Amino acid sequence: MITPLKALRKNKFKTALIFFSMVVAISAIFLISAISNGIVGMYSTMLKTDGDIIVTQRGIADTFFSDINYTIKKRIEKISNVKEVNALILGAAPVDNLPIVGIYGVSENRFDSYKLISGIYPKSNEVIMGQKIYKMLNSPKKIVISKKEFNVSGVFKSKIGFEDGGVVMRLDDGSKIFHKSTSIFLVSLKDIESKNTITDINHLNSDIEAKTTDNFIDNYNQFKIIKTSSDVISALAFLMGVLGIVSMMSMVVNDRKVEFGIMRSVGLPSKTIIIKLVAETIIIAIFAYIFALALSYIVLEIIQNTQKFQGYINGEITFSLGALIFFTSVLMAIVGTLLPAIWASRVDPMSLILRGAY
Amino acid sequence: MTLRANNIEHFYGSEHILHNISLEIMPKKITAIIGESGSGKTTLLAILSSLLKPTRGTIYYDDILLSNIKNIDLFRKKNIGFVFQFHYLIDYLTLKENIALGALKESDNIEELIKTLGISNLANRYGNEVSGGERQRAAIARALVNSPSFVFADEPTGNLDTKNAIGVFELFRNFKDTSFIVATHDKKIIDYADIIIEMEDGYVKNISSQRT
Incomplete structure (x- = not known):
């Protein structure tokens, strides 16, 4: 040496x-x-939060383009092994002077996955903002997304950069902006053995496709x-x-x-x-x-x-x-x-x- | 151990350096290979010492054909030492580390050699911290560390003054069990050789013996 x-x-x-x-x-x-x-x-972490199974539009290459009918959510919730179903709209749009920001329309039952550091969860025409983007935009009280004005009801902190730099709103508000009822469902199970549940979900509607989140991530083209x-x-x-x-x-x-x-x-x-x-x-x-x-x-x-x-x-x-x-x-x-x-x-x-x- | 060279030819590219050289080096003698610069002394020395493969011809150490030896490095380590004109000590190693560089595990004469060659107080110095004569002594110690049968020296006194040059040959005389083959054009030190091989333009011109 x-x-x-x-x-x-x-x-x-x-x-x-x-x-x-x-x-x-x-x-x-x-x-x-x-x-x-x-x-x-x-x-991956974002999708895995409360998601053992992910449901998307069948044959779609990217979750951002996925468009599924929100009403299927209730039918999925009735399947015996299903604990909870979160509905999400995934989109991106300019916010104030930022050219592109992740926008998440989420069903109310998903709100508690966003840990608020101030304010309250959003009502109609309100949003909560990730801490990073909130600071970047100098702690705004209102923001404009796609020509619509939203009040900022709260700020959350997330380790996931896409969320910390993103805006979360109610699913119906997201639906108005992106012209779809839902992008994806994230399904959490009572029993992790999911094979039968996936088959059951896939039988509900020929326009949707259910996969385990891990399988989806492994095969996701992006x-x-x-x-x-x-x-x-x-x-x-x-x-x-x-x-x-x-x-x-x-x-x-x-x-x-x-x-x-x-x-x-x-x-x-x-x-x-x-x-x-x-x-x-x-x-x-x-x-x-x-x-x-x-x-x-x-x-x-x-x-x-x-x-x-x-x-x-x-x-x-x-x-x-x-x-x-x-x-x-x-x-x-x-x-x-x-x-x-x-x-x-x-x-x-x-x-x-x-x-x-x- | 006797060294025999048969019909050695060597080319550097298209240049014919050595022409059909055959000779025998007797054990325990000092042999001087003399000749003008470019006469082929260094190339012959390198070929005899296994440091260079001849284009044609064979070299025998006793009855062992050099080209048949599988582990030439080990053979060289045990039987052959080499002293270069410019000493060539590795400059990031001390004199002692240079001497021990190729020592066999069983070689236990490093300290004694250092003492015999008068560089005990310099053993932990680096090559650039000592004089030319002292560097050359370390190089000689390195060549002798495994008590080889042959030590080849290429112009070993070329960079030394007369006093140091004679000192080198007197040192050689102390190692009576070793054959020294020295390429030189230094006429002052030829007197110390037992056998003289004269070279000219790649040919051996004459071989003569000075002592019996």
Whole structure:
């Protein structure tokens, strides 16, 4: 361990270049993964609140376009295993000077999932606002949504960025704005074994489709698009990181030919040189990972508190994501170093020394 | 251990560096390979010491064909030491760490070597903190750490003044069980060699013995 650290200290400039190229790559992977995780996580949490089963319009690709008849709610409530049914209208509209804000029309029985920090739950032509958007709009008493004026009856706090930056109103008020009676039903069950209940709900009306919330989230196209985009960008960042390391390590190997020639001349095997170089890069990768993790937390905090994002971009670095990126960073170091290291270990020692000397 | 080279040819690209060289290095002798710059001394030394593969020809250490040795690194570690003109100590290691770099586990003569070579008080210093002569002594200690049969030295006195240069050869004389093969164009120190191999334009021009 001492020798790689000494070598890194000796080659400070190149060590720093490798370090920063890895920090950029790892931070990019962290941020894109954390943001996509955050978006998926926020929306998933929102749907899972009081929702073992989600009911949407059959064959619709996005919950925002879903339109189902509110009257089905009573028929679902009569199914024996059903504990409660929440009706929601999911929409987005300009609010005052903000170009797009999440608007949630909800049935009265869902109000208590919004924890009020001031005021009361809304009556007709009233709304409650998430704390973030309430602050952004300078604590308004009234707001205009789609040319209609609503009184602000209360403010709630939510860990879900879409809600904290959104506006909640009664379902019938939402219905007037978005011209639909309901977007989705969220059904909570007495007994979590839901298979029969799903079949029962699906038999009620051919225009609706019931799924477990988990199944819906796993197959939700928007999440797949976000996840795939995130994976592609992460893969590109990984590749850029690897290429950065390969090019830097090629320069390092070039600078240190004499050193490797000497090692070979005293009988150190090729694998010692490979292990030594890989160990050096892994050490850099570990420090770069720690730095990138800290940097990502700072950037995510800044994004979360940047007004123009309205709290909708809410990065989430979970332990499993952190662990995955740690192994990715180490892998990046190994893959990026192997090629130059193998080259350095295979050349005749004398060629290394002569090429390095002149 | 005797070293035999048979019909060695070597090219760098299309440049023919060594021409059909055959020779034998006797054990426990100091052999000087002399010749002008560009005569092929360094290339021959590198090939004889296994640091460079010849384009054609064979090298035997006793009856062992060098190209047949599977673990050439271990063979080199046990039997061959190398001293370079520019010392080539690894600069982020102390003199002692440089000397121990290729030491076999069973090598227990590092302290003794350091003492014999007169660098005991410098052992924990780095290469850039000591003089050229002291660096060269450390490089020689590194070559001798596993008590090899052969030590190859390429212009070992090239960067030293006369006093230090003679000191190096006197040091070589202290290690009587080791054969030293030295490439040099320093005429002052040729007198210390037992055998002289003269090279010219990649050919061995003459081999002569100075002592019996």
